[in-house]
Amino acid sequence: MASLETQLLGITFPNPYILAAGPPTAKGSMIIEAFKAGWGGAVTKTISLEPTPPPSPRVYVIKSGRDKRGMLDIELFTDLTVERWEEDLDIIRAAFPEHPFIASIAGGSEPHDWQEVVRRLEPRGVNGFEMNVSCPNFAEGKGGKLGQDSEALHLAVSWVRDATNLPVIVKLTPNVTDIVELARVALNAGANAFTVGNSLLGLGGIDLDTFAPLPTVDGHGIFGGYGGSGLKTGNTPMCCKRCQSPAAPCLRLRRYFKMAGCRRVFISRGVCSTNMHRGDVEWSSNHSQINRRT
Numbered sequence: 001m002a003s004l005e006t007q008l009l010g011i012t013f014p015n016p017y018i019l020a021a022g023p024p025t026a027k028g029s030m031i032i033e034a035f036k037a038g039w040g041g042a043v044t045k046t047i048s049l050e051p052t053p054p055p056s057p058r059v060y061v062i063k064s065g066r067d068k069r070g071m072l073d074i075e076l077f078t079d080l081t082v083e084r085w086e087e088d089l090d091i092i093r094a095a096f097p098e099h100p101f102i103a104s105i106a107g108g109s110e111p112h113d114w115q116e117v118v119r120r121l122e123p124r125g126v127n128g129f130e131m132n133v134s135c136p137n138f139a140e141g142k143g144g145k146l147g148q149d150s151e152a153l154h155l156a157v158s159w160v161r162d163a164t165n166l167p168v169i170v171k172l173t174p175n176v177t178d179i180v181e182l183a184r185v186a187l188n189a190g191a192n193a194f195t196v197g198n199s200l201l202g203l204g205g206i207d208l209d210t211f212a213p214l215p216t217v218d219g220h221g222i223f224g225g226y227g228g229s230g231l232k233t234g235n236t237p238m239c240c241k242r243c244q245s246p247a248a249p250c251l252r253l254r255r256y257f258k259m260a261g262c263r264r265v266f267i268s269r270g271v272c273s274t275n276m277h278r279g280d281v282e283w284s285s286n287h288s289q290i291n292r293r294t
């Protein structure tokens with residue numbers, strides 16, 4: 001019988017369907033349910049030393065008629081503490097001793113921010129780390145701002161590289177002019193692979209009654225990150241550009257495919273917003289209230 005078993009960075013995944021970091025991987029019990037449902041791996045919601053309390057509502061569904069075309073979110077990193085994640089990762093490992101999971105991590109402009117999270121999570125059976133240097137919902141020195149700055153990116157990847165021998169995957173931001181340049185910087189600093197990519201900076205829309213951007217929190221709004229089918233058109237060329245240069249594996253979110261000119265096959269079908277729309281995995285509706293206005 002054909003096998004979907006897939007190797008990446010020395011990790012064996014039972015199949016290449018890997019849940020991307022986000023609400024469907026917001027806590028250990030959700031990852032366990034996803035593994036029971038057949039997912040081949042998961043990347044945790046991004047874990048940082050300080051939990052980030054989430055705004056609410058923080059997701060706005062983009063629709064065309066009745067069709068869902070993606071979502072604009074203003075969500076931050078995890079709202080759980082590192083202690084809670086330590087416990088949750090132990091529970092996942094006990095329930096699924098062989099199933100791979102990657103810890104998504106984030107820090108700021110101090111080595112301690114990154115290295116302490118690695119030090120605490122590595123003994124919990126994680127198979128690797130994915131560095132979130134690409135969330136568009138943060139100000140200077142964190143998330144996407146960090147991943148847009150070559151010098152800061154180089155430093156952050158070096159700190160994580162120094163702290164672990166496990167695979168280090170860097171999740172790149174599409175919100176740059178030349179993604180290959182940033183991939184090269186990360187590779188030189190010790191990254192083993194890339195995920196392409198995080199959400200695209202955007203605006204969900206404007207509330208025509210209040211003129212506030214959507215989703216609106218207490219009458220205010222801000223730019224957020226777009227995830228959804230529209231990213232296919234952007235992430236595909238980005239992945240190919242990246243693969244023509246640095247020779248490290250690239251995990252492309254959304255769809256498995258292969259294209260001439262790429263050095264490596266993209267092995268993963270990691271997705272986030274589509275699972276949320278379709279309800280493929282549990283994610284609690286009060287975790288992120290979806291604004292259902294069209």
Ligand SMILES: Cc1cc2nc3c(=O)[nH]c(=O)nc-3n(C[C@H](O)[C@H](O)[C@H](O)COP(=O)(O)O)c2cc1C
Pocket residue numbers: 020021022023045046059071073075076077078104132135171197198199226227228229231253254270271272273274288
């Ligand atoms: C509500 C929401 C929360 C997310 N949280 C994270 C996160 O904590 N860490 C991360 O690296 N990416 C996060 N993402 C980004 C997704 O992992 C993914 O990169 C993005 O949505 C694009 O992929 P998609 O088109 O399959 O949704 C989040 C996305 C959404 C919609």
